[in-house]
Amino acid sequence: MATLTETAYYTRQGIKYGSIGLVGILVLWFVGTGVVSWWKATHPAPLPPPRVEFGRVADITFPESGVSVSAYDLQTPTGKLGKFPDRMLVLSAPSKRSGFLDADRAIDLASRLGFLFTPTQPSETLYRWTQSDPLPATLDVDIVSGHFTLKRQWQADPSLLVSKRFVSEQQTIMDAQGFLRGVSLLPADLNGPKKVSFWRAQGDRLVETISLSEADFVEVDMFRSNYQIMGEDKEVLAEYGFFTPDPEEGIVSVLLSGASDIKQKQIIEVRYNHTEVDYTLTGEYPIKTVETAWEELKNGGGYIASLQGDKAVVRRIELGYYDSGGEQEYMMPIYVFTGDNDLVAYVSAIRGDVIKTE
Known part of the structure; x- marks a missing residue:
């Protein structure tokens, strides 16, 4: 039978080694949890394949560039192409269909713009209004898309x-x-970026100048608001801009004179090519790697939207959407290459295996 002294000794030993064991278990638990968390963070589960909700889609048709590039030089801050996602959303931009109310909508638009007389019809889808007061003016409206061009002859009023x-x-x-x-x-x-340019009269034409103080007219080009990918907590996960065929021209532009008395003399020209986009209807699509897009651009693919000279020095690469200013079924993602000498170049980003073939 153990003595009281022996019992006390073994009790103390049990408490000692039990405490050490408990601490060891806790340390192993925390270390193990940390290792598991680190492994999950550094080895995330692969995402499921893009859903390709719209099926195969038509590739972007860029306009003729007319720019010849003799050499490409990559000079990004890191000297590398960078890392990009393997997928992006395609946005629905449903084309308008011709209907019985097209003419009525065009006439209502013309009325809001101050053109009240009967139009002529140069083509099946084009209506043209003219007026002579307060300035000679022409309004051309595509009755299907609703796109229009308004021009007033500023030369008629010195x-x-x-x-x-x-x-x-x-x-x-x-x-x-x-x-x-x-x-x-x-x-x-x-409500996206705005570009303001200054113009002065030179004979019967306008030439660009450098400052507001020298301007006879000011043009405002408007671009579509950036498309934001939102997280569950309403934080912005990603943001993509919209890019037009001419990077200097918005999908809507307004040329204004300095007149303040008569509104119809202040608005000299309007070019309106805004296309409606259904931002709630999207499809997830696989995109090319940036390496593939870069090789495609160097091999003559893509579209040179702007370049002074024939050497393309690339300083930045980003993803965005091509906003053609015309009817298009979808807003499609593009790689955008920008750099020296006003370089802006686009390469369609959607992977070839989900592009329609003729």
Whole structure:
């Protein structure tokens, strides 16, 4: 039979080694949990294949560039092409179909723009209005798409070159937006970047100048708002811009004079090529690797939207969407290469195995 001393000794030993064992178990548990978490973070489970909801889609048809590149040089900050996702969303931009109300909608649009007379019809889908007061003007409307061009002959009123009242670039942007809002032509997604350019009269034509103080007219080009990918907590996970065939031209542009008395003399020209996009209807598609896109560009693929000279020095690569300014079934992702001498080049990003073949 153990003595009281022996019992106390073994009790102390049990507590000692039991405590050591418990600490060891806790350490192993925390270390093991950390190792598992690290392994999961560094070896994430592969994503399921892109869903390709719209099936095979037609590839982007770029316009003729007319620019010849003799050499490409990659000079990004890291000297590398960078890392990009393996998939992107294709956005639905359903084409408008011809219908019985096309003419009525075009006539209503013309009325809002101040053209009240009966139009001529140069083609099946084109209506043309003309007016002579307060300035000779022409309005061409595609009755199916709703795209239009409005031009007033500023040359008919020399006073426009004298009574200039430009306050600031921001005020001119607000004036252009106010005009579009007043005729119900300022959709919510036409709130992206704005480009302001300055123009002066030289004979009967306009030439670009460098400052507001020298300008007889100011043009505001408007681009579509960036498309944002939102997380569960409403944080922005990714953001992509929209790029037009001419990077300097928005899908909507407004040329304004400095006149302040008559609105119809202030708005000199409007080019409106906004296409509706259904941002709630998207499809997930696989995209090319940036290495594939880079090789395609160097081998003469893609589209050179802008370049002064014949040598392309690439400083930045990003993903975005091609906004053609025309009817297109989908807004498609592109790789955008930018760099020296106003270089802007596009390569279609959708992988070839999900592109329609003729």
